[in-house]
Amino acid sequence: xxxxxxxGVEKQFPAGIPQTxxxxxxxxxxNQATVVAEIDDKxxxxxxxxxxxxSPGQSIELVRFVGGG
Amino acid sequence: xxxLIIAGREFNSRLLIGTGKFASCELMAEAIEKSxxxxxxxxxxxVDIENEDDDMLSAIDRTKYLLLPNTSGARSxxxxxxxxxxxxxxxxxxxxxxxxxxxxxxxxxxxxxxxKAAEILVKDDFVVLPYINADPILAKKLEDVGTATVMPLxxxxxxxxxxxxxxxxxxxxxxxNIPVVVDxxxxxxxxxxxxxxxxxxAVLVNTAIATATEPAEMATAFKLAVEAGRMAYETxxxxxxxxxxxxxxxTGFLREQ
Numbered sequence: 001x002x003x004x005x006x007x008g009v010e011k012q013f014p015a016g017i018p019q020t021x022x023x024x025x026x027x028x029x030x031n032q033a034t035v036v037a038e039i040d041d042k043x044x045x046x047x048x049x050x051x052x053x054x055s056p057g058q059s060i061e062l063v064r065f066v067g068g069g
Numbered sequence: 070x071x072x073l074i075i076a077g078r079e080f081n082s083r084l085l086i087g088t089g090k091f092a093s094c095e096l097m098a099e100a101i102e103k104s105x106x107x108x109x110x111x112x113x114x115x116v117d118i119e120n121e122d123d124d125m126l127s128a129i130d131r132t133k134y135l136l137l138p139n140t141s142g143a144r145s146x147x148x149x150x151x152x153x154x155x156x157x158x159x160x161x162x163x164x165x166x167x168x169x170x171x172x173x174x175x176x177x178x179x180x181x182x183x184x185k186a187a188e189i190l191v192k193d194d195f196v197v198l199p200y201i202n203a204d205p206i207l208a209k210k211l212e213d214v215g216t217a218t219v220m221p222l223x224x225x226x227x228x229x230x231x232x233x234x235x236x237x238x239x240x241x242x243x244x245x246n247i248p249v250v251v252d253x254x255x256x257x258x259x260x261x262x263x264x265x266x267x268x269x270x271a272v273l274v275n276t277a278i279a280t281a282t283e284p285a286e287m288a289t290a291f292k293l294a295v296e297a298g299r300m301a302y303e304t305x306x307x308x309x310x311x312x313x314x315x316x317x318x319x320t321g322f323l324r325e326q
Contacts, residue, residue: 008115031124036159046159061115062115063113063115063155064113065113065126066113067097067111067112067125068087068110068139069088069110069141069275
């Protein structure tokens with residue numbers, strides 16, 4: 001089964017992983033306008049989400065702003 | 070009152086607001102507005118992919134307030150730099166409140182890692198506002214590497230203890246050529262006024278406002294305190310003496326001479 005490591009946790013995709021970062025975010029129900037992404041420690045600019053391919057085994061970090069001092 | 074200038078940008082308000090710990094986005098937005106602030110700090114955290122959470126940014130009018138991302142949670146220079154780059158990618162903002170706090174109990178900033186990160190981030194064109202212990206030597210070193218401010222703590226984050234580091238803060242303020250923003254530990258409006266009276270250029274408040282019963286009321290109280298303290302500082306503080314000095318005339322008493 002295809003697996004991605006998302007925010008430190010392995011997530012399985014029985015039907016295969018989404019092709020692009022945008023599709024992944026859609027599948028996870030995450031509003032991409034508020035998210036910053038890193039794939040294997042490399043920052044992906046938001047305007048490049050839709051062209052960024054996702055491959056099995058990659059480590060993906062999805063972060064967003066929260067309240068803080 | 071003079072305006073505050075940080076990295077060439079002018080601000081009317083000398084109160085920075087942290088957005089943590091508010092019970093709701095509505096309470097946060099109201100407190101931000103009442104405080105009169107123009108700079109609000111935010112943190113970066115992993116998205117909870119199992120639970121859809123609120124997007125707090127939508128409650129902050131980015132045309133009115135400068136967003137100042139922090140690097141909270143970073144325990145080393147490398148982690149802080151990574152967070153800074155993520156924040157810049159998210160917002161296009163190159164302003165960054167640099168915090169490196171490896172100690173979970175007192176959340177005291179690591180001076181060595183903070184200086185190391187500041188040097189790298191300044192070279193990478195960030196506007197760096199470092200959170201530091203009230204250490205005058207470190208403050209000078211950060212100024213020398215090009216940080217936009219220094220942000221020395223009054224007392225540990227969220228402790229509401231007020232100006233425990235007063236003597237060192239006074240030295241930092243005396244020696245700094247960049248704005249000094251007193252950050253952390255200001256629990257009462259009088260603490261904020263105190264910091265402004267000794268010549269701080271600004272203060273940052275979060276916990277005392279966010280956890281108040283009425284955050285908007287407390288935000289107003291801090292706004293007034295910061296203005297009062299600054300006004301007194303600009304006017305010049307009176308001298309202190311041991312003996313009394315009568316305020317009423319010492320002549321014309323209704324008694325025998």
